[in-house]
Amino acid sequence: MNTTAIPETIAPIVRGLILSEASFSCMVKARSGSESCPKESLRLILKGIAPGAPIDDTTLAAALRGALKPHDAQAIRSQLRSGDTCLDIENERGETLAGFHLIPLEPLDRRYKVAAQSPGDPSLLSSTARAQVVRAKIAFVTGGAQGFGAEIARGLAHSGAVVWIADINLPAAQAFAKELSAEANGAIVYAVDINVSDEASVARAFATVAQTSGGLDLVVSNAGILKAGSVLEQPAKDFRLVNDVNYLGFFNVAQHAARLLRLQWLGAPDWHTDIIQINSKSGLEGSNKNGAYAGSKFGSIGLVQSFALELVEYHIKVNAICPGNFFEGPLWSDPQRGLFVQYLNSGKVPGAKTIEDVRAYYEAKVPMRRGCYGPDVLKAIYYLVEQVYETGQALPVTGGQVMLS
Numbered sequence: 207m208n209t210t211a212i213p214e215t216i217a218p219i220v221r222g223l224i225l226s227e228a229s230f231s232c233m234v235k236a237r238s239g240s241e242s243c244p245k246e247s248l249r250l251i252l253k254g255i256a257p258g259a260p261i262d263d264t265t266l267a268a269a270l271r272g273a274l275k276p277h278d279a280q281a282i283r284s285q286l287r288s289g290d291t292c293l294d295i296e297n298e299r300g301e302t303l304a305g306f307h308l309i310p311l312e313p314l315d316r317r318y319k320v321a322a323q324s325p326g327d328p329s330l331l332s333s334t335a336r337a338q339v340v341r342a343k344i345a346f347v348t349g350g351a352q353g354f355g356a357e358i359a360r361g362l363a364h365s366g367a368v369v370w371i372a373d374i375n376l377p378a379a380q381a382f383a384k385e386l387s388a389e390a391n392g393a394i395v396y397a398v399d400i401n402v403s404d405e406a407s408v409a410r411a412f413a414t415v416a417q418t419s420g421g422l423d424l425v426v427s428n429a430g431i432l433k434a435g436s437v438l439e440q441p442a443k444d445f446r447l448v449n450d451v452n453y454l455g456f457f458n459v460a461q462h463a464a465r466l467l468r469l470q471w472l473g474a475p476d477w478h479t480d481i482i483q484i485n486s487k488s489g490l491e492g493s494n495k496n497g498a499y500a501g502s503k504f505g506s507i508g509l510v511q512s513f514a515l516e517l518v519e520y521h522i523k524v525n526a527i528c529p530g531n532f533f534e535g536p537l538w539s540d541p542q543r544g545l546f547v548q549y550l551n552s553g554k555v556p557g558a559k560t561i562e563d564v565r566a567y568y569e570a571k572v573p574m575r576r577g578c579y580g581p582d583v584l585k586a587i588y589y590l591v592e593q594v595y596e597t598g599q600a601l602p603v604t605g606g607q608v609m610l611s
């Protein structure tokens with residue numbers, strides 16, 4: 207693919223190379239010329255490449271790999287073990303192509319490599335401590351400021367991942383990032399503004415990621431909205447809004463995520479990454495007077511399957527998780543606008559006189575007699591990340607309410 211030799215496109219490739227060559231997870235943060243380095247920098251010389259010049263991305267990756275080769279992987283690892291390191295990339299004329307801080311996370315668990323290189327290895331048979339699969343990885347969660355997204359971000363941060371909370375409500379994302387970092391032993395948690403239905407906003411958010419953490423390992427496309435309405439009455443603008451966020455929004459996020467992950471893969475061809483869409487049980491069966499939402503979720507499963515087929519070449523897995531109702535989240539429990547209040551007031555649940563009646567009605571539809579919680583969804587995320595032999599799936603987490611046929 208055509209690209210340009212700028213720090214934003216070089217950073218994911220560099221992160222990939224360090225994952226692959228030095229078996230170390232790190233963030234690759236763009237550095238301004240005036241910033242000093244804590245110790246001696248690593249230097250790479252890329253011959254024949256001008257700053258900002260158009261270039262094929264595989265050529266750029268090959269040049270970076272060639273320039274890194276003479277450096278001893280063990281030496282890079284020990285430099286990262288001892289703290290922040292600077293990396294300067296120039297051409298043979300001494301022109302700067304990029305300057306980065308390499309911010310070390312952790313050496314890689316050897317099972318990552320074993321899973322990629324010899325998937326039948328008996329040492330992989332026991333799936334130990336599944337939450338470890340996101341340790342030292344970099345995750346990006348849309349709609350991460352509240353509800354399921356916040357639960358997912360919290361779980362990932364507690365499991366040792368660096369987490370990006372991307373939300374249209376930036377103040378809430380910033381406040382939650384701060385709270386989460388304090389709560390999860392100083393975990394690195396960033397907040398970034400995003401409106402998933404606006405392509406330019408999504409592009410800006412991913413550019414910020416590339417400049418700040420270089421790459422990503424896990425993208426959770428969770429932001430979604432619901433506007434219930436009868437097909438006989440729902441205004442087209444409501445239908446469009448739901449689809450703009452849930453369906454087009456997933457396309458926008460998957461597109462920009464995949465571009466970044468592909469660049470990183472050029473550096474790390476043995477590294478698997480994940481795009482996971484938080485779909486819904488309403489993506490697997492119709493939802494009465496809720497067609498806009500169910501349609502957007504059914505459609506997204508078509509996108510998941512199609513993107514999975516295309517992106518498998520770059521070791522990007524694309525899957526959906528289809529949770530049941532999260533009764534404790536704001537969507538249901540908000541005292542003013544939550545679905546419990548709405549369904550009580552509209553008489554949707556026959557004979558219901560209180561919110562508890564509405565809740566009991568919906569819980570009774572679930573064979574396991576309860577709603578879905580954040581940890582239920584998180585376990586599905588860990589499974590999908592750990593499982594390097596599956597893609598394009600829609601995984602129900604519904605307490606038995608929806609069964610695949």
Ligand SMILES: NC(=O)c1ccc[n+]([C@@H]2O[C@H](COP(=O)([O-])OP(=O)(O)OC[C@H]3O[C@@H](n4cnc5c(N)ncnc54)[C@H](O)[C@@H]3O)[C@@H](O)[C@H]2O)c1
Nearest residue numbers: 349351352353354374375401402428429430486531532537
């Ligand atoms: N709550 C449930 O019962 C339930 C059940 C199944 C699936 N889901 C799915 O889970 C996901 C999260 O749902 P929730 O109930 O936690 O939602 P929520 O309304 O509690 O939170 C959604 C978050 O997304 C953000 N957001 C909304 N529009 C956005 C946009 N255009 N760009 C970026 N961020 C945006 C909001 O600011 C908010 O922080 C959705 O995709 C939803 O369809 C929810």
